[in-house]
Amino acid sequence: MAREPYLVLRDFRVWFEKRRGFLEALRKATPEYVRAVDGVDLDVGRGEIFCLVGESGCGKTTTGKGILKLVPPTGGDVFVGVPKNILDEYEAAKAGRGHADLETIRRQHSLSWKEQRPWTVPHFLLLGIVLAVAGLLATALPAFVSASAFHLPFTNGWSYIGYGLVVALLVAYFGSIPPTRPTPRITVVLGGLAVLLFDASTYLGLVFSGYVDAGGLYQSQVWGDQTVATLGGNLVAFIVAVVVGRVLIWNRLRGEGLEGIKIQGLRQKLQIIFQDPYESLNPKQSVYDIVAEPLIVNGLSRNRAETEARVEQALADAGLRPPRDFLFRFPHELSGGQRQRVSIAGALVLDPEFLVADEPVSMLDVSIRTEILELLLELREKKGLTYLFITHDLSLAWVLADRIGVMYLGKIVEEGPTRELIKNPRHPYTKALVSVVPVPDPDRRRQRIILKGERPDPSDIPPGCRFHPRCPVAFERCGWTAEEVVDELKDLSAGTPDEGLFAGLQSDTPLTFTLPAASPDAEAMIRRVIEAKAEQFRGLKAIQSIERANGGLRVSLHEFTEPELKGIAPDVKVSCHLFA
Amino acid sequence: MPELVRPIARSGNVPLLTVRGLKTHFQTHEGTVRAVDGVDFTLGEGESLGLAGESGCGKTTAALSIMRLLPSNGKIVDGTIDYVGYDLAKVSEGQLRGIRWKHISIIFQGAMNALNPVKRIGDQIAEPIVIHDKVDKEAAMKRVGELLELVGIHRERAQEYPHEFSGGMRQRVMIAMALACNPKIVIADEPVTALDVMIQAQILELLERLKRELDLSMILISHDLSVMAETCDSMAIMYAGKIVERGSVRDVYKNAKHPYTKDLIGAFPDIEGPQTLPAYIPGLLPSLINPPVGCRFHPRCKYAWQLCVDQEPGLDPVGEGHFAACHLNTTTPPPKEAM
Numbered sequence: 001m002a003r004e005p006y007l008v009l010r011d012f013r014v015w016f017e018k019r020r021g022f023l024e025a026l027r028k029a030t031p032e033y034v035r036a037v038d039g040v041d042l043d044v045g046r047g048e049i050f051c052l053v054g055e056s057g058c059g060k061t062t063t064g065k066g067i068l069k070l071v072p073p074t075g076g077d078v079f080v081g082v083p084k085n086i087l088d089e090y091e092a093a094k095a096g097r098g099h100a101d102l103e104t105i106r107r108q109h110s111l112s113w114k115e116q117r118p119w120t121v122p123h124f125l126l127l128g129i130v131l132a133v134a135g136l137l138a139t140a141l142p143a144f145v146s147a148s149a150f151h152l153p154f155t156n157g158w159s160y161i162g163y164g165l166v167v168a169l170l171v172a173y174f175g176s177i178p179p180t181r182p183t184p185r186i187t188v189v190l191g192g193l194a195v196l197l198f199d200a201s202t203y204l205g206l207v208f209s210g211y212v213d214a215g216g217l218y219q220s221q222v223w224g225d226q227t228v229a230t231l232g233g234n235l236v237a238f239i240v241a242v243v244v245g246r247v248l249i250w251n252r253l254r255g256e257g258l259e260g261i262k263i264q265g266l267r268q269k270l271q272i273i274f275q276d277p278y279e280s281l282n283p284k285q286s287v288y289d290i291v292a293e294p295l296i297v298n299g300l301s302r303n304r305a306e307t308e309a310r311v312e313q314a315l316a317d318a319g320l321r322p323p324r325d326f327l328f329r330f331p332h333e334l335s336g337g338q339r340q341r342v343s344i345a346g347a348l349v350l351d352p353e354f355l356v357a358d359e360p361v362s363m364l365d366v367s368i369r370t371e372i373l374e375l376l377l378e379l380r381e382k383k384g385l386t387y388l389f390i391t392h393d394l395s396l397a398w399v400l401a402d403r404i405g406v407m408y409l410g411k412i413v414e415e416g417p418t419r420e421l422i423k424n425p426r427h428p429y430t431k432a433l434v435s436v437v438p439v440p441d442p443d444r445r446r447q448r449i450i451l452k453g454e455r456p457d458p459s460d461i462p463p464g465c466r467f468h469p470r471c472p473v474a475f476e477r478c479g480w481t482a483e484e485v486v487d488e489l490k491d492l493s494a495g496t497p498d499e500g501l502f503a504g505l506q507s508d509t510p511l512t513f514t515l516p517a518a519s520p521d522a523e524a525m526i527r528r529v530i531e532a533k534a535e536q537f538r539g540l541k542a543i544q545s546i547e548r549a550n551g552g553l554r555v556s557l558h559e560f561t562e563p564e565l566k567g568i569a570p571d572v573k574v575s576c577h578l579f580a
Numbered sequence: 581m582p583e584l585v586r587p588i589a590r591s592g593n594v595p596l597l598t599v600r601g602l603k604t605h606f607q608t609h610e611g612t613v614r615a616v617d618g619v620d621f622t623l624g625e626g627e628s629l630g631l632a633g634e635s636g637c638g639k640t641t642a643a644l645s646i647m648r649l650l651p652s653n654g655k656i657v658d659g660t661i662d663y664v665g666y667d668l669a670k671v672s673e674g675q676l677r678g679i680r681w682k683h684i685s686i687i688f689q690g691a692m693n694a695l696n697p698v699k700r701i702g703d704q705i706a707e708p709i710v711i712h713d714k715v716d717k718e719a720a721m722k723r724v725g726e727l728l729e730l731v732g733i734h735r736e737r738a739q740e741y742p743h744e745f746s747g748g749m750r751q752r753v754m755i756a757m758a759l760a761c762n763p764k765i766v767i768a769d770e771p772v773t774a775l776d777v778m779i780q781a782q783i784l785e786l787l788e789r790l791k792r793e794l795d796l797s798m799i800l801i802s803h804d805l806s807v808m809a810e811t812c813d814s815m816a817i818m819y820a821g822k823i824v825e826r827g828s829v830r831d832v833y834k835n836a837k838h839p840y841t842k843d844l845i846g847a848f849p850d851i852e853g854p855q856t857l858p859a860y861i862p863g864l865l866p867s868l869i870n871p872p873v874g875c876r877f878h879p880r881c882k883y884a885w886q887l888c889v890d891q892e893p894g895l896d897p898v899g900e901g902h903f904a905a906c907h908l909n910t911t912t913p914p915p916k917e918a919m
Contacts, residue, residue: 055776335864365634366803366847370860377857392776395806395851399858422851436781438806440848442829445810450781454746 003045005079006386007067007354008087010094012040012076012112014059014066018459034459036062038410039076041565044403046081047380049387051401051418053394053433055455059410060390064356066112067388068270073112080266080354082109111266130170160202164233167198168240175241176248187246194241195234202230268298271347275359277339281331288327291315291345298350310349317382318345319375337368344375351383358390373400394437398422403571406430409458409466412565416572426574428471463510464560465577471538476558477577480542482507485557488537489529498525515553522553594664595622596797597646597684597765602659602669604638604645611869615641615654617821620895623765628791628798630808630815630829634844636865638821639801640689643767645669646799647686648676663765681708685758687751689769695742695750702728702738705757712761727756731786748779755786759794767799772807784811806848809833814901817841820866820876823895827902837904840877875907885913 015033037059044050052060065071067078079087090105092098106113171194175186274280281290291311292301301307308327315323318341331339340360347355357376361369377400379385391397397404398418405415406429414427425431432449439446451470456462462469464479471478486505493499501522507513515522523546534540542557565575604616616638623629631639644650646661646668661668663683668676685708688694696704705727706720713720725735731752742750751771758766768787772780788811791798800812808815809829816826817840825838836842846859863880866872875893878884887907895905907913 055778337864365865366805367634367844367861368864370847370857371862373857374860393849394777395849398851399849399855419855433777434851436777437851438780438804438810439852440806440809440833440845440850441852442809442833444852448781448785450785451778454748454779 003048004084005043005087006046006048006081007042007044007050007388008077008079008082009040009042009063009067010077010079010090012042012063012066012078013037013074014062014071015074032459033074035410035461036458037066038458038461040407040410040412042405042412042415044386044388046386047384048402049376049380049389049400051389051391051397051404052407053391053397053404054407056392057455057458058407059458060392060407061358063407064272064358064388064390068267068272068356069111070272076112077106078111079109080111080270126174160230160233161236163202164194164198164235164237165240167201168194168237169244171197171237171241172244172248175245176251186249187242190245191238191242194237198233198237199230202233264298268294268300268350269353270356271350271352271354272356272358273340273343273347273360276363277331277336277343278363280343281339283331286328286330287315287320287334287342287345290331290342291349294346294350300350311345314345314349315342317348317379318342319371320345336364337371340364340372341375344372344379348379352385354386354388356388356390359392360389361396362391362393394422394433406433409455409461411466411575412573413467413576414572414574415565416569420569420572426568426572426579427467427576428473428578429467432472463562465563465575468538473578474538474541475577476542476544477560478542479560479562480539480557481510482513482555482557483510485539485542485555486513488539489526492529492533492537501525511559512554512556514549515555516551523548526553526555595624596627596664597623598660598662599642599646600660600662602642602645602661603657604641604650604654605657606641606651606654608653608869613868614821614871615868616645617868617871618659619818619821619823621816621823621826623797623799625764625797626791626795627814628800628812630812631799631801631818632803632805632808632815632844633818634803634865636868637818638868639818640769642818643686643769643799643801646767647680647684649686678712681712681763682761683763684765684767685761685763686767687754687758687769687771690774692747692750692774694754697742700739700741701745701753705738705753705760708757708760723760724756727759728753730759730790731756747775748782751775751779751783752786755783755790759790762794763796765797765799767801769801770803771800773802773804780807787811805845806850817844820871821868822876822905823903824877824906825904826895827899827904831899831902835899835902837898837902837909838877838906839881839883839908841904875905883908883913887911887913 013035014037015035018032018034020031040059040063042050052063054060062071066073077090079090086105086109089098089100090102090109093100093102093105171190175190175193285293288308288311291314292307295301295307295310301310311327312323315321315326320326320338320341326334326338326342331342334342343360355376360376361372364372376387380387389397389400401418403415403417404421405412406421406427407413408429414421414425414430421430422434425434432451435446435449449472451472453470456466456469462479463481464477465471465474466479468474468478468480469484474480486502486507490502490505493502501515505513505515526543526546530540530543543555544558545556547554563575563577563580565573566579567573568579599619599621602616602619603614606613606615619638619642621629631642633639641650641654645656648656648668650656656669659669663679666675666679668679671679695701702721702724705724706717709715709720709723710717721738724738728735728738733749733752733756737745742753745753755771758768771787772783775783784807787798787800790796800808802808812829814826814828815832816823817832817838818824819840825832825836825841832841833845836845840861843859843861847861849858861880866876866879872879874887874889874891875881875884878888881888891907893905893907893910895903896910898904898909
């Protein structure tokens with residue numbers, strides 16, 4: 001590849017856990033996942049337009065969102081603008097060569113890296129126990145030593161404040177363990193927690209040490225004496241927990257690569273344009289509000305004048321000229337094309353390097369689409385932007401992309417330069433997809449390869465090659481299981497005299513099934529069926545052997561593996577067993 | 581009791597459906613929206629006509645006018661819709677009821693939302709059969725089974741609910757429903773718009789097969805000209821409530837006589853063509869409340885001159901069965917600087 005790599009994905013996965021009922025969760029230990037993106041490898045060069053195409057539900061949008069962490073990635077690595085030598089080190093470490101530590105590289109550079117630091121119940125229990133004991137000690141101990149201690153507010157005030165400090169430090173320490181960001185809200189929550197624990201534990205201490213009856217706190221003399229000290233303790237607990245908690249969280253995040261702080265900076269470089277400009281703009285905000293919001297959220301503008309100048313610049317860049325005419329309009333006063341330009345301006349205002357364009361023209365009328373596409377190309381010229389362009393329309397990818405990746409069920413099945421991929425598709429799925437693109441010319445009727453059926457459910461991905469059940473050229477090693485072959489035999493025999501032979505038949509293992517009391521000519525029958533129907537019901541090709549066993553007929557299938565995405569020509573990668 | 585429409589005799593050369601000067605207007609708060617403003621076309625027996633245009637050009641309104649299924653603020657204000665001697669714009673509601681579904685049916689836009697989510701699809705398809713063919717439920721359900729197999733769905737799935745079907749399968753159910761009473765004409769309103777290319781190809785193939793096997797006449801409404809190139813015999817291009825060009829698919833594509841048609845065809849990327857961005861049409865779609873005077877396309881037209889502002893062009897013949905509404909075909913434009 002001539003271009004310097006900009007965006008690199010390796011084994012990128014985004015899985016969504018299926019929602020389970022309470023009883024289901026008890027019965028089944030492992031959750032089921034919808035594997036929306038399931039191991040995507042991608043290289044996008046700097047300044048390149050990479051088109052990700054595929055049917056709806058193939059995971060192309062989820063990939064785009066996962067890169068920006070708009071949906072949490074499940075695994076794999078995302079590198080953005082990482083120098084070539086580090087990527088080489090990463091590949092070497094992954095292959096078990098080289099001297100660099102894989103985890104260190106991932107931690108420092110991968111956008112999707114995250115440390116497994118779950119907030120667990122033991123954390124809470126430990127915190128509770130420690131605080132309860134400390135509370136007891138702080139209040140009850142002086143009482144045991146000297147019953148008169150509580151009557152000296154000054155000395156005891158200090159002991160309270162000291163105790164508040166202890167509580168605050170503990171809360172701050174434990175509170176910074178979960179992977180949180182140092183937002184104001186989280187630190188205030190820590191402060192509140194510290195105050196709550198401080199009060200609760202001192203109260204418990206007072207009850208235990210016999211100074212108060214439970215519930216009788218406010219009537220007791222003790223409380224009055226201790227008011228000042230308690231307030232002081234509360235104040236110290238709050239302030240210390242807020243300050244120390246925040247510092248600790250920052251500190252932890254600093255040591256942890258991209259998680260948290262760096263990603264905020266990186267987000268400014270990575271922007272997205274959504275599909276539907278009628279849905280993605282807030283109808284209650286003016287164009288100015290919409291475009292200025294990223295500047296304000298990121299604290300990038302010092303004053304209103306600067307914000308306005310940058311917003312106007314972004315609008316002009318997005319082709320809304322003169323920008324002053326548009327600043328105070330609302331989305332409903334704009335046409336579809338103008339709305340999409342506002343979306344683009346909102347992305348441009350932060351001066352990004354990389355744009356995910358998620359079907360940016362599919363909601364627009366054909367006559368104005370090209371205007372928007374030309375704008376995107378012009379921005380690439382002027383600002384050196386890199387695009388991940390997501391579309392279902394191969395003819396659009398043809399005129400726009402430098403390279404195309406075809407996705408099927410969460411994986412890239414073929415990837416290559418645009419001309420090569422369209423003119424010489426290799427994967428059977430790409431071939432079919434290219435063949436069904438309608439051509440605006442009545443004289444050119446093309447040979448269409450129409451696939452049967454629809455894409456399988458991504459929570460139940462077929463084993464082996466995930467395309468094999470629909471593949472017109474699938475063969476024995478593509479991933480056929482006994483279950484599929486049994487289903488095909490049942491379908492084939494429906495309405496024939498052999499129907500009874502296969503009724504109630506089930507697979508023994510994933511690769512074998514047994515016809516129980518096989519009639520003498522069952523074997524011949526199956527062989528005949530294979531002979532006649534294997535081109536149509538391709539699963540029959542997977543039958544490796546038919547033998548008599550325990551009075552039945554044991555049918556075993558070929559073993560299979562999942563094809564890998566590998567280079568088969570310069571710059572072309574295909575994942576298909578035909579190219580093994 | 582609704583009047584029964586007499587059985588329609590098949591005749592030779594008279595078109596099945598002739599629409600003349602159709603005007604359908606909507607009353608809104610902003611004013612009168614002239615969604616369809618003088619539209620003529622014909623549909624022959626066994627013909628499939630494509631009605632193409634961008635969003636808001638009035639193509640769906642034109643189709644709904646044929647069935648008189650307009651929303652309450654819409655009204656056919658002028659024109660005739662001649663279906664074998666009956667003017668659908670004027671016939672009584674009772675007579676129309678005899679024609680709807682038995683003679684003309686529609687595949688509504690958006691298969692995702694056009695089915696009732698709380699009724700089994702079998703019952704939904706049976707409903708028009710029971711109402712229009714006046715048969716009992718049992719006979720209707722038998723017909724439902726046949727219809728489902730015709731569109732490639734297993735008979736037993738009649739017991740399922742719409743959410744159990746994928747988008748492509750729901751579109752097949754909609755097609756089965758439209759065919760329920762053996763209509764002569766099927767209007768398909770954006771039948772493949774929300775579907776994936778592969779499913780789109782499956783559905784178009786199905787429509788083509790059904791048209792052939794059942795000898796249907798079809799009006800296919802779509803914004804996607806490349807879909808029409810592959811499925812229609814003739815087509816009409818609409819712009820701002822008017823037909824700007826009409827003719828056989830080959831004439832319209834290969835020998836377009838209206839600048840808008842040329843521009844629109846040019847705006848589609850062609851996977852077999854050059855690897856460059858297609859052209860676009862500058863400007864915005866006009867408002868249908870206050871359409872431009874003269875030729876409605878003149879503000880966006882690169883050839884427009886004074887005549888285009890002063891006078892509205894008529895839909896004139898430019899070839900055999902080929903019509904276009906453009907002054908360029910009847911008048912020679914003045915030299916450039918006079919514009």
